[in-house]
Amino acid sequence: MERVLQKVEQKRIALSSNYAVAYAVRDVDVDVVAAYPITPQTTVMEKISEMIANGEIDAELIHVESEHSALSAVVGASAAGARVFTATSSQGLELMHEILHIASGMRLPIVMAVPTRALSAPISIWNDYSDLMNTRDASWITLIASTAQEVYDAIVQAYMVAEDPRVLLPVMVAYDGFVMSHTYEPLEIPVDNKAIRDIVPRRDRVTLNIDKPVTMGTITDPRWYYEIKYQQVKAMEEARKVLNETSLKLSEVLGRRYEPVEPYRLDDAEIAVLTYGGLFGTVQEAIDVMREKGLHIGGIRLRQWRPFPVEELSHLLHNIDLIIVIDRAISYGASIQGPVALEVIPVANRMGVNVVSMIAGIGQRTVLEKDIMGMVIKALDYLDQGIFPLRSIYWGVRGGE
Amino acid sequence: MAVRMNVIRRAQDLPREELFMPGHGLCAGCTASTIVRHLLKIAGKNTIVVNATGCVEVSTTMYPYTSWKVPWIHVAFENAAAVASGVEAAIKSLKRKGIIDPNKEIKVIVLAGDGGTYDIGFQALSGMLERGHKIMYVLYDNEAYMNTGIQRSGSTPPHAWTTTTPIGRVMRGKPQPKKPIGEIVAAHRIPYVATTNVAHFIDMDNKFIKGLEAEGPSFIHVLQPCTAGWKFDPRLGIKLARLATQTAMWINWEIDHGEFRVTVRVPKRKHVKHYLKPQGRFKGLTDDEIEEIQKIVDTEVERINKMVGEEVIGPVVE
Numbered sequence: 001m002e003r004v005l006q007k008v009e010q011k012r013i014a015l016s017s018n019y020a021v022a023y024a025v026r027d028v029d030v031d032v033v034a035a036y037p038i039t040p041q042t043t044v045m046e047k048i049s050e051m052i053a054n055g056e057i058d059a060e061l062i063h064v065e066s067e068h069s070a071l072s073a074v075v076g077a078s079a080a081g082a083r084v085f086t087a088t089s090s091q092g093l094e095l096m097h098e099i100l101h102i103a104s105g106m107r108l109p110i111v112m113a114v115p116t117r118a119l120s121a122p123i124s125i126w127n128d129y130s131d132l133m134n135t136r137d138a139s140w141i142t143l144i145a146s147t148a149q150e151v152y153d154a155i156v157q158a159y160m161v162a163e164d165p166r167v168l169l170p171v172m173v174a175y176d177g178f179v180m181s182h183t184y185e186p187l188e189i190p191v192d193n194k195a196i197r198d199i200v201p202r203r204d205r206v207t208l209n210i211d212k213p214v215t216m217g218t219i220t221d222p223r224w225y226y227e228i229k230y231q232q233v234k235a236m237e238e239a240r241k242v243l244n245e246t247s248l249k250l251s252e253v254l255g256r257r258y259e260p261v262e263p264y265r266l267d268d269a270e271i272a273v274l275t276y277g278g279l280f281g282t283v284q285e286a287i288d289v290m291r292e293k294g295l296h297i298g299g300i301r302l303r304q305w306r307p308f309p310v311e312e313l314s315h316l317l318h319n320i321d322l323i324i325v326i327d328r329a330i331s332y333g334a335s336i337q338g339p340v341a342l343e344v345i346p347v348a349n350r351m352g353v354n355v356v357s358m359i360a361g362i363g364q365r366t367v368l369e370k371d372i373m374g375m376v377i378k379a380l381d382y383l384d385q386g387i388f389p390l391r392s393i394y395w396g397v398r399g400g401e
Numbered sequence: 402m403a404v405r406m407n408v409i410r411r412a413q414d415l416p417r418e419e420l421f422m423p424g425h426g427l428c429a430g431c432t433a434s435t436i437v438r439h440l441l442k443i444a445g446k447n448t449i450v451v452n453a454t455g456c457v458e459v460s461t462t463m464y465p466y467t468s469w470k471v472p473w474i475h476v477a478f479e480n481a482a483a484v485a486s487g488v489e490a491a492i493k494s495l496k497r498k499g500i501i502d503p504n505k506e507i508k509v510i511v512l513a514g515d516g517g518t519y520d521i522g523f524q525a526l527s528g529m530l531e532r533g534h535k536i537m538y539v540l541y542d543n544e545a546y547m548n549t550g551i552q553r554s555g556s557t558p559p560h561a562w563t564t565t566t567p568i569g570r571v572m573r574g575k576p577q578p579k580k581p582i583g584e585i586v587a588a589h590r591i592p593y594v595a596t597t598n599v600a601h602f603i604d605m606d607n608k609f610i611k612g613l614e615a616e617g618p619s620f621i622h623v624l625q626p627c628t629a630g631w632k633f634d635p636r637l638g639i640k641l642a643r644l645a646t647q648t649a650m651w652i653n654w655e656i657d658h659g660e661f662r663v664t665v666r667v668p669k670r671k672h673v674k675h676y677l678k679p680q681g682r683f684k685g686l687t688d689d690e691i692e693e694i695q696k697i698v699d700t701e702v703e704r705i706n707k708m709v710g711e712e713v714i715g716p717v718v719e
Contacts, residue, residue, distance in 0.1 A: 031494040032487060058498065060490035065528030069483035072476060072525065076451065076487025079474050081501070082494055084487075102476055202500070208472035208488065210447045210507055215467035217475035219459045228464075 001150065002257040008195040010188040010254070017180040020148040020187060021087065021113040021173070022047035024155035026057045027193040028200050031082035034062035034073035038092040039125045040115045040177040045087060067092035071099040071110075078108040079216055081207035083159065086110070089177055090117035093131045097138070103170045104139035104232060106217055109162030109205075110170040111155065112140075115181035116277070118363045126364030127177040129277065132305075133329040133339040139232050141171040141239050142306040144276040149187035150303075151175050153256055159200045160246040166238040168205065174305075176278035178364065190254070199253055236307050243304060260309030262301040263316050265291060269298030270319065273376065274344060275326040276302040279367060283326070286372035297376065308343050317351040324379045326372075327392070328361040337392040356382060357392040365396060409443075409606040416442050420470040426460040430628040430635025432599045432642065433457050433541050437512065439602055440539060443609040446471055448508040449488055453481035453517035456548045457541065479521035482529035482538065485511045489534045508613055511538040516546045519555035519582050530589035530618050537612040537619045540582070543627035551630040555580040558650070559697060560690055562682040563630070573690060574683075578697065586620045587656045593619040595655035599626070600642035601665050604653050608664075611657065624651045632681025644676040649702050649714050663705065663713040670717045673698055 015023065021044045025033070033052075035045045051057040060077075064070045067088050074084040088096060093114060103110050116132050118124040132142070141161060145151040151173065158171035175181065190196060206214055220228060243260065251257035264284050266272060273283050280301040290297050300316055300323070302309075317323065327338030336342050341357030348355045356379040361367045375395055382388050394400045409415060420441035427434045433456060441448070450473045452458045458475045461468040476484045489509045496503040511529075513522055518540045529536060545563045546552040553563040553575055560574040568574045587594040592615040597605040605623060612619035626633070626641045633641060645651035646665055650673055653665035673695045677683040683691075695717075702714045 031498065031500075032490045034487060034490075058494070060494045062486055062490050063532065064483060064486070065524055065531075069480060069486075069525050069528055072480035072483035073487035073490070075476050076474065076484035077491035077494075078487075079484075080449070080488045080491035080495075082487075082491035084491075098477060099480070106476075208449050208474055210449070210472060210505070213446075213470060213472045215462050215469050215473045218462035218464040218467065220464040224464050 004251045004255050004257050007253050009191045011191050012188050014184045014186050015148050016184050017148045017151040017175050018043040019047050020152040024152045025085050026051050027196040028159050030059050030085045032060045032077035032084045034064050034070045035086050036064050036067045036070045038089050040181045041087045041089040067095040071096040074110050075103050078110050079208050087113040089115050090131045100138035107168040111158040112172050114172050114174040115177040116174050117177040124363040128362050129329040132174045143173050145175045146280045148185040157246050161242050164242045167242050169235050180278045240307050260304035260312045264299035266298030269296050270321045271297045272300050272320045272323045274300040286369040313347050317353050320353050322354045322383050324356045326358045358395050359392050360395040422468040425468040430638050432625050432638040436541050436599050436623050443606050444508050451481050451485040451511045453513035454478035455514035480525050481511045481513045482525040485509050485536045486529050486534045509536045515542045515556035516554045519580050530591050533617045540622045541625040543625045545630050547627050547630040568685045583622045591618040596622045597653050598624045598642050598646050600639045604664050633679050647671045648673045648676040649698050650676050666713045668715040670715050671719050672717050
């Protein structure tokens with residue numbers, strides 16, 4: 001995040017990332033919220049319920065009986081013209097999976113917050129990104145925030161992007177469950193939410209309107225299905241542009257500028273560590289320590305997971321020899337089992353950059369600065385030997401190779 | 402009890418305007434299209450229809466064509482009640498904010514088959530009823546998964562053949578009874594629940610009116626004979642629906658604000674064989690098995706008569 005000249009009056013408050021979501025939802029003026037409780041998403045919904053009960057948010061809250069129905073209800077509400085919101089984690093996101101694809105296929109501008117959590121079995125309420133990574137091909141624009149401030153800003157931006165007529169795709173805003181969802185950080189939000197409402201104006205789109213009847217969610221045979229899905233491909237491409245435009249717009253109003261991939265001390269770096277979410281803070285600390293020891297190392301934070309920022313990442317890799325990608329999810333049986341590493345590899349290959357895929361933080365196994373430094377030392381060994389493993393390295397696992 | 406504004410007494414009372422267009426792909430002799438045509442005539446054009454996956458959905462919306470002259474949405478199989486909850490909530494919220502005209506009444510109707518209601522959609526339905534959304538849920542019940550090729554559902558009657566409950570030497574059609582969905586729905590204590598029958602269309606249409614006038618959720622369960630799945634001559638759909646009532650294999654009742662009433666009385670009942678014989682799905686049943694079905698019906702008739710407190714369904718005379 002880059003600080004630019006601040007335009008609107010803001011106040012500094014302390015919020016958890018889950019509460020930051022609720023404040024953003026309040027400020028954009030949603031019409032319908034549907035959700036089902038699941039740890040660690042619960043406090044998002046509790047705060048929104050409180051705000052609705054107090055009249056701070058004027059919205060219908062649907063207390064659905066499952067996450068499947070939560071997403072289904074917001075699909076219905078969005079189709080009927082409402083601005084909608086939902087949130088879930090882990091098993092809840094899995095239960096929604098069928099409807100994830102339908103929401104994007106129907107081109108509905110739904111916004112969802114995902115404080116990420118490990119998947120069962122065995123059941124784990126703790127954090128990793130297995131749930132989010134399973135949604136990779138669902139055609140949702142996906143942002144991964146690293147601070148409570150960014151969570152607030154990303155929810156606002158999500159509505160700006162989702163409702164843009166060039167896009168009309170749903171947006172997920174993900175962040176670390178517990179590590180971010182339940183810890184307090186200082187952030188700034190506008191004193192008057194009019195500033196936010198001005199940048200997310202209500203726009204016309206095709207809805208279930210009795211004066212202009214439409215048929216939505218038809219059956220489509222082989223003569224048409226492919227073209228309709230290709231429109232989704234185009235919309236996702238358009239989203240790259242709209243994400244950049246809205247980042248700029250947001251920076252003009254709020255004074256905070258976000259990039260799809262964000263560098264940290266990368267200018268003269270030869271080695272880069274790439275990760276996403278709250279873990280990037282630990283990576284930054286580790287980089288500072290390693291820099292003091294004379295290592296030319298920097299960090300890259302992936303903020304925009306879908307659409308994947310191919311060009312922007314290429315630019316950052318110009319002078320890099322080695323990139324270490326830390327994933328907090330496992331793609332079992334894949335060639336490289338870190339889902340983000342798998343996507344970095346083609347970009348890095350084009351730039352002649354070596355990639356080491358590290359798996360860490362599974363089920364919220366603690367990752368400290370010394371772990372990051374250990375991963376870097378391990379990767380430097382590979383660089384020295386000139387041989388890179390064709391698999392991911394499972395950092396800190398007992399009984400691992 | 403709400404004051405009833407409109408009553409249909411004869412076919413001529415129905416609006417002439419057609420909101421369900423011909424040219425769809427439902428089977429010749431399918432009675433679902435008759436139900437939908439009547440439903441939209443009663444509901445009128447200020448209506449949003451949420452359709453669960455099923456025969457009606459796939460047969461009426463082959464892109465880029467549609468049979469629907471009202472806003473219509475399909476999302477998935479099991480979630481029509483949840484989608485409709487969202488539609489209804491959106492209308493409420495947008496009216497309150499003045500984004501849509503608060504004086505305009507917009508009706509929300511779910512249309513779902515037995516698979517989408519009894520089985521996979523049951524949880525979403527229960528949630529919708531419990532939350533009290535003002536939605537009319539119309540179940541067209543053809544007693545099996547007809548869209549996927551006649552597989553057994555929770556609605557399939559005992560001894561009926563389906564592709565997954567064959568009548569063989571060991572298994573004799575569906576072993577279980579039909580799930581009493583109407584009464585399960587009524588247990589949610591919603592304002593209006595009714596069972597009806599496409600052959601008794603005046604009864605059906607008036608129940609649609611009552612369902613739409615209810616102040617909360619309503620549920621209309623319509624028997625829908627299926628020529629392909631029940632295996633009968635396409636000419637016989639309405640006749641079979643009538644025989645269902647005449648044999649008391651199907652009873653038209655309503656629970657209006659807790660008050661139970663049989664709306665189509667059957668003073669003289671026909672033996673179930675008259676209903677079963679024209680249907681290929683009951684072909685191959687022995688006389689003993691037919692008598693077994695008769696006993697199930699007799700027990701049900703006795704229970705219903707007791708509930709009403711008089712003999713609304715009479716004895717078997719033919």
